[in-house]
Amino acid sequence: MAALIEEDLKHCLEGVTVSRLMGPNEANFAGNVHGGNILKLMEEAGCILATRYYNVAGKKNLPNYQPGMAALVRVERTDFLQPMYIGEVAELHTELTFTSAHSIEVLITVFAEDCIKGQKRLTNRARLWYVSMSSDEKVLPIPPLPNTKKIEQGKIRYEKQKKERAAHRHTRIERVPSILQEELDPQTVGYSQTTLRHLVGVVDTNSAGYVMGGVIMKLMDECAGLVAVKHCKTNVVTASMDATNFHQKVKKGSLVTLTGFITFTSPKSIEIEVVVDAEFLRSGSAQKERAVSSFFTFVSLDSNHRPMPVPQIMPVTEEELERHKAAEERYLERKRQREQESTS
Amino acid sequence: MAALIEEDLKHCLEGVTVSRLMGPNEANFAGNVHGGNILKLMEEAGCILATRYYNVAGKKNLPNYQPGMAALVRVERTDFLQPMYIGEVAELHTELTFTSAHSIEVLITVFAEDCIKGQKRLTNRARLWYVSMSSDEKVLPIPPLPNTKKIEQGKIRYEKQKKERAAHRHTRIERVPSILQEELDPQTVGYSQTTLRHLVGVVDTNSAGYVMGGVIMKLMDECAGLVAVKHCKTNVVTASMDATNFHQKVKKGSLVTLTGFITFTSPKSIEIEVVVDAEFLRSGSAQKERAVSSFFTFVSLDSNHRPMPVPQIMPVTEEELERHKAAEERYLERKRQREQESTS
Amino acid sequence: MAALIEEDLKHCLEGVTVSRLMGPNEANFAGNVHGGNILKLMEEAGCILATRYYNVAGKKNLPNYQPGMAALVRVERTDFLQPMYIGEVAELHTELTFTSAHSIEVLITVFAEDCIKGQKRLTNRARLWYVSMSSDEKVLPIPPLPNTKKIEQGKIRYEKQKKERAAHRHTRIERVPSILQEELDPQTVGYSQTTLRHLVGVVDTNSAGYVMGGVIMKLMDECAGLVAVKHCKTNVVTASMDATNFHQKVKKGSLVTLTGFITFTSPKSIEIEVVVDAEFLRSGSAQKERAVSSFFTFVSLDSNHRPMPVPQIMPVTEEELERHKAAEERYLERKRQREQESTS
Known part of the structure; x- marks a missing residue:
């Protein structure tokens, strides 16, 4: 039984690949898939991996384990390096890269695949941070990641984002700018x-x-x-x-x-x-x-x-x-x- | 605290603008957005305003207030004055125009915005009537609208629609016409x-x-x-x-x-x-x-x-x-x- | 009252026609509606008829009747005989053809209608098998179909699919083939x-x-x-x-x-x-x-x-x-x- 769970855990750490065919409703009039659809897919893929890791590792290692569902708390900056078009397949690779006491970092790499030409292009990559929430909305503890290589860089990224999140929480704008007049210059x-x-x-x-x-x-x-x-x-x-x-x-x-x-x-x-x-x-x-x-x-x-x-x-x-x-x-x-x- | 609620109420009475980008799945082969999608958006916008008004004003003014959700009971006749196309933005302006003991009237005006040309056209306008429903499906009392100008016209519209609704309830057709034969003339x-x-x-x-x-x-x-x-x-x-x-x-x-x-x-x-x-x-x-x-x-x-x-x-x-x-x-x-x- | 239920039952046995307009999101770049969308529509249509039959006939005939919802257990082989295009209407005819102690067979015939040309083409036909599930996930007994003509062929189909389902349950592949190398010949x-x-x-x-x-x-x-x-x-x-x-x-x-x-x-x-x-x-x-x-x-x-x-x-x-x-x-x-x- 223990071996089976080890196997499960190994499976989690390997990450998961999510693919999706891009349809006309996901693109603009020129055929470019909206970046927002890619962000949405990235978040879904990260949620799958973080939810699976929390539950599999948590059931094994947490004394008071209860089922949890991953909730997004932060996305690091991401560049859209290449366009993606209608009819292409978005392929997302996910990797568990760090855990803190209450958060999970997932690295997501996105490719656009032109199935007719048989070509795959890197479109973007981002790190997403999740917490695990119980059904009564408590933030649950995260079991530590067994794979400890590169943990130092993970800690640095963790501390950096923690500081930025705390700062952002207090400096966010409270007011949306209002539009001043009816007839506006197109460059305003x-x-x-x-x-x-x-x-x-x-x-x-x-x-x-x-x-x-x-x-x-x-x-x-x-x-x-x-x-x-x-x-x-x-x-x-x-x-x-x-x-x-x-x-x-x-x-x-x-x-x-x-x-x-x-x-x-x-x-x-x-x-x-x-x-x-x-x-x-x-x-x-x-x-x-x-x-x-x-x-x-x-x-x-x-x-x-x-x-x-x-x-x-x-x-x-x-x-x-x-x-x-x-x-x-x-x-x-x-x-x-x-x-x-x-x-x- | 009372001032805050006044502020909230003022905010309700100002109405709400809802915008939505029209995608290919919302239009026909010629690029015309289906009128049905505009009707659906109108109903959503009216539901937002009526739900917000009932809860904000109700919490302040109703002795036995309980949360409610707006449910549509009637739409007045609406003309589609201008077409709307794929890639345009539907912009809906809403206004609270009348309340009776159990209903809320919302006036909705729809514009189509061509973002590339920077032009906005009036497409249609309609009055929608809502009731507020509790979670156990009771029709809730509506707090009276503080803004009393033009109340006379509102009362006339209210009485007119009430009469029409009652008449419609009893004269509605009970039978759908059946098709008589297999080979039909295209003009039948x-x-x-x-x-x-x-x-x-x-x-x-x-x-x-x-x-x-x-x-x-x-x-x-x-x-x-x-x-x-x-x-x-x-x-x-x-x-x-x-x-x-x-x-x-x-x-x-x-x-x-x-x-x-x-x-x-x-x-x-x-x-x-x-x-x-x-x-x-x-x-x-x-x-x-x-x-x-x-x-x-x-x-x-x-x-x-x-x-x-x-x-x-x-x-x-x-x-x-x-x-x-x-x-x-x-x-x-x-x-x-x-x-x-x-x-x- | 009994006569009314007889009327209901007759109505069930007549089947139901489901129609749906096919939009751009349901087709590929060449305008062909994906077969999967047709399969999904067929399953919905079958679910409607099986759920209606179970509840109408069950309420009349089953001593311990409880409400049920149809769940798909098998689809017989189906050929897509004709393509369907964006802008056409999928028209699905359903017919109750057999019931066993715990399953319902529905025959579904699909037509593609070109409304502009006024033409209808047969696209495919399949037999779907459903069970009826209670809200606590029990498989419910099915009241026997009153219309007993052609019952012999139904029994033959039932026994055949039962044998195949049982065989499939045990021989299904447990392993998904893995891809061996990075650079693959396009014909592999x-x-x-x-x-x-x-x-x-x-x-x-x-x-x-x-x-x-x-x-x-x-x-x-x-x-x-x-x-x-x-x-x-x-x-x-x-x-x-x-x-x-x-x-x-x-x-x-x-x-x-x-x-x-x-x-x-x-x-x-x-x-x-x-x-x-x-x-x-x-x-x-x-x-x-x-x-x-x-x-x-x-x-x-x-x-x-x-x-x-x-x-x-x-x-x-x-x-x-x-x-x-x-x-x-x-x-x-x-x-x-x-x-x-x-x-x-």
Whole structure:
């Protein structure tokens, strides 16, 4: 019996590959699969591996084990390196890379497979952090990962994200910028600012009954994409999503309000901030809670799917100018990181 | 605390804007978004506002407040003034316009936004009536709307719809016309008569567990659309839906049967009646209950999206002739109303 | 009252017609509706009729009647005789053809209707076997079918499928073939072998809370379709699915893993075996259970939608050679049966 569980555990540590055929409803008019659909798939794949690991290892090692379901708390920054098209297969490889006392890190690598040409391209890679939740919504302890190689780098990543999550929890913006006037110049922030609203229903929840992080990320990418289309009026695609923290679980029956607005433009990219507020409609209070926020980078493609120059944004208000400055720093930092990664 | 609730209430009365990007699965082969998808979105938006108002105002003002969820009981006639296309954003504005002792009236205005051209067009507008239901399916009292301006017109609309609903409850058709022969002339009613069936599942229900009115309206429009395609053999679009009453709540696990048939043709429009019966499969009785019925007007479009003449229907049986006469009166009445509205 | 129930029963025995408009998300890039969507619709239609019959006849005739919901246990072999395209209406006719002590046989005939041309084509026909499950997952007794004509043929079909199901239960493959090397010849089995994974969620379950057989068949067809595309690199369509047995109910919250691989090629067809394993993630065991397996036949179409020659498979390992031999026998048996059917 013990041997069987060892076998199970080995199976968990090997990771899991998730594949999905991309249909027309998952892509834009130019055939590009929305980045949000890939983020949603990544979150599902991570959830599968983290749920399986917690339950298999937990049943064996935890004295007061109870069944748990993984819930997303953070996604590290991810670059969309290559486009994915309708009719291709998204293939996601998952790997358990670290556990802390209450969290699980999963590394996910995504490939796009053109089955007709027989080619596979790396599209993106991200690290996702999960906690395990009991059915009465307690955060459960995580059994330590037996495979201890590379544990030092894992600890460094863990401490870094912990610090960033704590910082983000306190500095998040409380106010969504309002649009000032009716007739706006197409290069202003207000012109392309977009609000989406979604009543979170049964289809958006997992079998444990709460809204999956991937569903929210898909909506965020859709909102950012509309901002980018309004500003560029071309075929736009997601180039990256910055590290994103999920502080609040969103309940079924909530109205989520997503607002996206441009913070910065480089010659060939746009940074868009998307903030998500949730409001449980039957609470008897119309108070919203900030559920998530993140920064998306979009690029504009010409008819040959090559990046083209984007119209430059014109920040006007003091707030817009401040955001623009902070965004420029993030842009330069990302650029630095990409160069570091490509030389290391 | 009281001030906070005042703030909440103010927020409710301001209404809510719901936006949604229209994908390929929501349109026909010519790229026109099905009217049924717009009706479904309208119902969702109205449900959000009515649910929020009931709970926020109810918690403050009702002595025995309990949480409630809005359920659709009636939609007033709505004209689809402009088409909406794939890739456009549907933007719905909602406004609380009247409350009676047990119902809430919401006015919804829909715009189609072409994000690339930066243009917004009014597509339609309708008044929806909701009741608030407790989790044990009681109809809850509605706190009166504080904003009392224009209350007189609201009362007139309320009395008018109340009378129409009561009349409809008793005169609804109990029998679906059957098709008489196998080989039918393409201009007969029987040739294009269409039956759709749908097993109402988890995806069709809201977070309170019952089937939303919008889901039924979407199926009704799909059924009417098939009738129109069979008759015209062209690109057909919804021009209007007449006032529609929901007398019966449809339970999850029910089989809904929709039957659509042409009642009348004018030179450039078709009137189609759609009747919906629901049958709860595990009741041990195959008895159906009439859940809803309504009249849709469709137009046929040429390749430049302009209305074109439609083949005239040939009513044959006595029943068909009677229906045709009643439909002609509705047609003339609608025409009169449109002319009145455009001159007032 | 008794007469009313007789009326209900008559209504059940007449069968039910289910229609559905086929959208772009249900078809491949060439506009062909995936066979898996048709299989899913067939299962839904069968479930409606079997659930209605059990409850209506059961309430009248069973001394300890309790409400039940139909669950699929077997689909007989079905040939896809004609393609179905986006924009067409799938029309499914159902007929109750036999009952045993614990099972119901439903015959389903599918037509594709081109509403613009006004033409209807027979696409396929299959016999589906259901049991009726109580809410506490007991298999319920089935009241005998009053209409006893043709009962002898029904008994023969029943005994035949019973024997086959029992045999299949014990001989099912326990091991999925693994792919041996990285760089594979495009004609090998390993080159086109495909694994799909799906976390079974709320949308995949019926109103009684378990995963419908049709959802699994749709995923199986999708998996087989990807294998066929990888091998042929053309527009491929489902030509048939062999008799398929559902021994295991799949629970919500399970990870299903589907693996498809080619077993045989004739000059113009490919046989693909798809095996499905289910793993309930919160069980604390990573053990999988074989839920279903079946054989699909695919054909490759040229630009005029006519079958074209397929690249021949090269079985290499002993296992592949054994499977190839067994598949060839199935291929010849199917051919024999088709010839028999067309002459009888």
